[in-house]
Amino acid sequence: MKEALRYINNAKKILKSVPIEDNTYTDVKPVRGAFGTAYLAILEAIDEALIKKGLSEKELPKSVDAYRKALQKYLAVYDGRLSREFDSLYRILHIAGYYRKLLDRVDIVKDAMKATKGFIEKIK
8 A cells, every 4th residue: 555655645745835724725726636646545545455356457447436346346345334435535535625626624624634544544
């Protein structure tokens, strides 16, 4: 999970450079980039876990739906919580944070980064 942790640390580093005013990041562009980087950290972690399970680089998922299926088939066989957590982080990081630019409150962003790191730790 070395590469995935590198991504999440990069996301946190990006956030440190963003000005904050009244518990809100004042520049949405780097915050958006940090969310995108955090989402990529999750995908990297899943890829690494799937490779450990025996999948080749060519067999790795190419879409969010394929990631969901791979999680269910290879990593969340006995527990659907991992799949639900992935779906939640997908909506927070990729949709709300990156795509829609809806999240700019410092506490919410930090919670999202913490949840991302927690997800990565779970699939080690």
